[in-house]
Amino acid sequence: MQDLLQKKCVACEGDVPPLNKIEADVLLKQTPGWDVSDDAKSLSREFKFKNFAEALTFTEKVGAVAESEGHHPDIEMGWGYVRIKLTTHAINGLSENDFIVAAKINQLQ
Numbered sequence: 001m002q003d004l005l006q007k008k009c010v011a012c013e014g015d016v017p018p019l020n021k022i023e024a025d026v027l028l029k030q031t032p033g034w035d036v037s038d039d040a041k042s043l044s045r046e047f048k049f050k051n052f053a054e055a056l057t058f059t060e061k062v063g064a065v066a067e068s069e070g071h072h073p074d075i076e077m078g079w080g081y082v083r084i085k086l087t088t089h090a091i092n093g094l095s096e097n098d099f100i101v102a103a104k105i106n107q108l109q
Helices: 021-028 052-069 096-106
Strands: 043-048 074-078 081-086
Touching (some): 021 096, 043 096, 052 081, 081 096
Antiparallel strands (some): 043 081, 074 081
């Protein structure tokens, strides 16, 4: 299995099935701190920071990763926290792209 950090996101046009819970749990091992939803349709994580400025700086870095990969998470941020949710809308579930972006976001800390 190739390391997620070495991979690039591939455009998804809805031509692949979403990952099932077992497949998602295998990839989850390469994305510590992230959680797969009970329905296996999304991947999420909350990051904690000392203040608003640190959370905002991190959010901007996440945005740069998302743009670079062409795969964009939902981001909620506020004073001292950033919550990120990844899903592949074209297939209404998880794809390897979600885990690639999660692994790269983990490297930002």
